[in-house]
Amino acid sequence: MRTGTWKTRTVRLALLGALAFASARAFAGSPAPVSGFSVAPADDGWVMGWTTSPQQAEGVKVVVVARTDGRFPENPTDGEPVAQRLDPPGTSISEPYAPPTSGETYSYSAFAVDESGTASAPAHAEATMPLQPPGTVQNLRRTDLGS
DSSP: OHHHHHHHHHHHHHHHHHHHHHHHHHHHTSOOOEEEEEEEETTTTEEEEEEOOOOOOOOOOEEEEEESSSSSSSSSSSSEEEEEEEEEEEEEEEEEOOOOTTTTEEEEEEEEEEEEOOOOOOOOEEOOOOOOOOOOOOSSOOOOOOO
């Protein structure tokens, strides 16, 4: 009995190791992801922030895309483009952004994309744009319908 259990554990560990190796290889050769990706309220909308990797090669741009269906974008073309910047390695960015629809929840993903189009693993953030109150009502008159 112990031999069977040991073999099963060995096989499981071997499979887990293979999966971890396969996951690591999936992003091998891709740009380093951005860090500290966030979306925060500002006076006229939102401010997105992130830091490019200090190990990032020259010519790597950051692409931010958004979705409103409750899913985070899985790649740089899986959603509505929001921002695209080419900044030096190790740069902290603060990018203003005004979502088009109030009251909707936006799921954002930021990718580092190299010149050949290879993307990094995504960084995620989510935010809901508050509903805007209606403007001031002017020249309002009361009308009696029963008279």
